Amino acid sequence: MADKLVLAYSGGLDTSVAIRWLAQKYDLRVITLTVDIGNVPDLEATRQKALKVGAIKALVVDAKETFVKSYVFPALQADAVYEGQYPLSTALGRPLIVRLLVEAARNEKAKVIAHGCTAKGNDQVRIDVGVAALAPELKIIAPAREWKMTREQTIRYAQAHHIPVPVTKASPYSIDENLWGRGIECGVLEDTWNEPPEDAFLWTRPPEKTPARPAHLEIDFEKGIPVGLNGRKVEPVTLVQKVHELAGRHGVGRIDHVENRLVGIKSREVYEAPAAVVLLKAHQALEDLVLTKDQLRFKAKVAVEYADLVYNGLWFTGMRQDMAAYVESTQRYVTGTIRVRLFKGNCQVVARKSPYSLYTYSLATYDKGDVFDHSASPGFIHIWGLPVRTQARVQRGPVE
Numbered sequence: 101m102a103d104k105l106v107l108a109y110s111g112g113l114d115t116s117v118a119i120r121w122l123a124q125k126y127d128l129r130v131i132t133l134t135v136d137i138g139n140v141p142d143l144e145a146t147r148q149k150a151l152k153v154g155a156i157k158a159l160v161v162d163a164k165e166t167f168v169k170s171y172v173f174p175a176l177q178a179d180a181v182y183e184g185q186y187p188l189s190t191a192l193g194r195p196l197i198v199r200l201l202v203e204a205a206r207n208e209k210a211k212v213i214a215h216g217c218t219a220k221g222n223d224q225v226r227i228d229v230g231v232a233a234l235a236p237e238l239k240i241i242a243p244a245r246e247w248k249m250t251r252e253q254t255i256r257y258a259q260a261h262h263i264p265v266p267v268t269k270a271s272p273y274s275i276d277e278n279l280w281g282r283g284i285e286c287g288v289l290e291d292t293w294n295e296p297p298e299d300a301f302l303w304t305r306p307p308e309k310t311p312a313r314p315a316h317l318e319i320d321f322e323k324g325i326p327v328g329l330n331g332r333k334v335e336p337v338t339l340v341q342k343v344h345e346l347a348g349r350h351g352v353g354r355i356d357h358v359e360n361r362l363v364g365i366k367s368r369e370v371y372e373a374p375a376a377v378v379l380l381k382a383h384q385a386l387e388d389l390v391l392t393k394d395q396l397r398f399k400a401k402v403a404v405e406y407a408d409l410v411y412n413g414l415w416f417t418g419m420r421q422d423m424a425a426y427v428e429s430t431q432r433y434v435t436g437t438i439r440v441r442l443f444k445g446n447c448q449v450v451a452r453k454s455p456y457s458l459y460t461y462s463l464a465t466y467d468k469g470d471v472f473d474h475s476a477s478p479g480f481i482h483i484w485g486l487p488v489r490t491q492a493r494v495q496r497g498p499v500e
């Protein structure tokens with residue numbers, strides 16, 4: 101009997117065509133795995149479609165909770181944002197999909213893993229390198245990297261093999277979405293001089309269509325993890341969905357990024373990430389309150405490294421494990437509440453509190469109750485300015 105293969109299956113045209121193409125070209129029995137991290141509206145329908153197209157078995161996993169708890173929240177604690185703009189939604193989903201693919205391959209005694217990524221993206225790297233880390237014995241096949249079919253040809257292939265092609269007018273964009281964000285690329289967006297048309301957006305309203313009055317939202321954090329909204333405890337997945345809903349309605353979370361891909365290409369990527377934008381902002385505002393200046397500055401450097409590592413497909417490495425341990429340690433006192441104001445596409449932090457706040461009123465105030473020792477300042481400045489005065493004296497006159 102032919103060997104088995106596990107294919108990461110989204111239910112879309114490309115991976116549907118891949119089921120048939122792999123079976124034909126490689127004489128393998130195809131098992132599909134569909135992972136829902138907030139991107140699959142109907143798991144059962146997707147399962148049925150895989151079977152109909154020719155999979156010998158169709159596995160589905162609802163991994164939303166694992167995604168949020170083990171991938172999204174650790175990245176939030178790290179303040180991981182790629183190139184200061186992209187909250188890494190797609191990039192964070194890949195290692196989880198890899199883990200589940202490897203698990204399925206082992207359970208099913210499959211020797212091959214297949215995925216629908218193309219040769220120009222980051223995702224192929226994330227999946228191939230992830231599999232190499234977790235299960236180096238598995239072979240990888242990426243049909244879309246091999247078959248050299250244009251979109252038209254893929255559709256013709258599908259029609260010839262009775263694979264259902266979406267009847268709705270195909271989206272002019274390439275889209276990837278999960279609970280942490282929605283990435284939109286291709287089509288008119290490939291010209292950087294084109295403003296993203298309104299039809300690129302699905303999760304966020306344009307400012308002219310948002311409510312006329314602002315909304316306020318209070319987010320409770322415990323050790324850097326959001327645990328409640330407006331004073332009520334909320335489960336991780338629901339919390340992200342609720343923030344998403346409210347922020348999207350107020351037009352918060354649109355990102356337009358010329359991004360540096362790992363494969364060397366600059367690409368124009370548009371994102372909608374309402375929950376990520378709000379939660380990252382709130383989390384950082386809380387850190388501003390409870391971490392010292394040194395802790396904040398060092399952590400910001402780590403955040404850049406951490407984001408690069410996630411983006412570049414290095415989740416399953418000792419380096420990430422070490423950085424994650426550092427990040428977790430920094431979150432010991434990141435407990436408290438942040439109030440944000442959502443209005444016309446903006447998310448503003450307007451209030452913050454924490455039992456561990458280092459902000460000390462009696463030191464900061466200019467009013468009554470000031471305990472700052474004013475008489476100590478001249479002495480401090482005398483010492484602080486010592487090297488400046490020395491240089492000015494020895495090297496003649498002030499430096500321009």
Ligand code: ARG
Pocket residue numbers: 188190191222223274275276283284285359369
């Ligand atoms: N550029 C992002 C990344 O590499 C997102 C890609 C999203 N994919 C898409 N087809 N829109 O992580």
